[in-house]
Every structure is written in structure tokens, then in C-alpha cells.
Amino acid sequence: MTTASNSTNGSEIAIIALTGRFPGAKNIDEFWENLQMGRESISFFTDEELLSSGISSTTINDPNYVKARATLENAELFDASFFGFNPREAEITDPQHRLFLECAWSAMESAGYDSQTYKGAVGVYAGAGLSSYLLNVYLNQNIINSIDPQQIVVAGDKDFLTTRVSYKLHLEGPSYTVQTACSTSLVAVHLACQSLLNGECDMALAGGVAISASRKAGYMYTEGGIVSPDGHCRAFDAKAQGAVSGEGVGIVVLKRLEDALSDHVAYRSEIPLSCNPQSIK
DSSP: OOOOOTTSSSEEEEEEEEEEBBTTSHHHHHHHHHHTOOOOOOEEEEHHHHEEEEEEOHHHTTTEEEEEEEEOOTTOOOGGGGGGGOOHHHHOOOOHHHHHHHHHHHHHHHOOOTTEEEESOEEEEEEEEEEEEEEEHHHHHHHHHHHOOOOOOOHGGGGHHHHHHHHTTOOOOEEEEEOGGGHHHHHHHHHHHHHHHHHSEEEEEEEEEEOOSSSSSOOOOTTTTSSSSOOOOOOOOOOOOHHHOEEEEEEEEEEHHHHHHHHHHHHHTOOOOEEEEEGGO
């Protein structure tokens, strides 16, 4: 029987699953492979691509305009019917909300739990980037004139990121939308750990998402600013000159260590004696 080490004190947290989508990687395995191989997942755009995205020729020709960004592939895709969205509801919902919901479901599946049948309380702690998509929705008069304004707010405001996940996946733990700029996801993990240790929930999803409505757009470089002058990010390198903005979503599933071990033991105890343990993951 698996038991916690004598060195534990009850405050340990286990990461029982993680999922994510990143530029050049549709899952965690591909992301790790890119890291191992040193692949750069930054896209460089042609003038034609930028013009088609609505970037002015004046901006494109500015010598300080960097035509690069780390973009997420297929960010516009969403399995609306699977999550009970009608076409108009899916249309007005921020892609950040849509992809975070998909990843939340994937995270629960990866952890081996069914949100419909799990008996404990599952909390959700996360944050999102500025919703430029919501701004686009407000500029579309056909949508504004045909939908209840409250529906538009719920579909695009970052405040509803986590409560939507809790509602759609039938999770009954706390739902915290966290906004602390670049540290949002890490703070979300911290709050999730606190809630687990305080007994506010039995399992927690924690993470963040950032997707821009401008699918192909660069940025303006300013000397001494945070962004890179050439579209390359050289972290921990003597030649580092700045960062490159990008997109992605990541979620970890957390449990108290003693509960994670207990669940694993309970699961293994139900295996028939005739079953080959080597086949059980």
C-alpha cells in the first residue's frame, strides 16, 4: 500500500494532471518536445499578412515595428455543441473563455476524474488577458442590437472566466478570477493551494489564458522597454534584449497529497486480482 512519507506534515500539494496549448504545441507533450529541441515558436509575418489583419502600411513601414508574435494555432476553433453552446452564444464568447473551458475539461479527464460524478468540491482559480474580442463584439451593431447586453458581458468579461467553467462542468467548489498582470497564473496556483489546505475544496484547477483577437499583428519597439527589438526572446542569455508577446493556455490540477495518495490506493484496490498490474496506469 502506498503511504505518504514520514517527512510530510500535511501541507503538501500534489500536481495530479496538467494540460495546455501553446504556440507551436497543441498539448503538453509537444510543448516539452519543443523545449528539449530548442524550437522557437514565434511567428514572423509578411507585410501582406499584416495588411490583411488591418495593420496600416504606415505602421508596417515604421522601422521600430517588429512583425513578430507567438500565436496560438486554431484559436478560433471550438466544440460548441459538446459544451451546450448555441451558435450565437459561441460566436459572442471570447476565445479565451472557450479554450480555457476546453482545457479545463481536458485537465479533469487527464486527472482521471469525471466532473459529473466526482463527490468532492472542485475549485477553479484562473485569469485571462485583456478581452480585445469583447471590444470587437461591441463594435458589431448587428450583435449589439440582437442580444441582451448582459449576455455579452457574461460571454466576454474576464470576471466570468472561472464561473463559466464551474457551471459548464458542474463543479461546486470556489471560483476565483485572478488578475495580477504577468503573475496571474502563479497567483492563481497559490490561491488554489491555500483553498485546498483550508478545506475549501477537495481538488482545484488553476491556470490562465491569453489570446488576442488580432490574430496576426506585431508590436512597436521602444528602446528600454520590455519588448525585444528583433522578435526573438533570449531568456537567461547575455544577449537578451526583451520579450515577445504571445498566447497560450495552461492548467494544473491540484489535490492535497494525502488525498491524492488515498485516491490512488482506492483505485488500485478495486482492480481484480486476475488483472495484470503492469497494464494499469
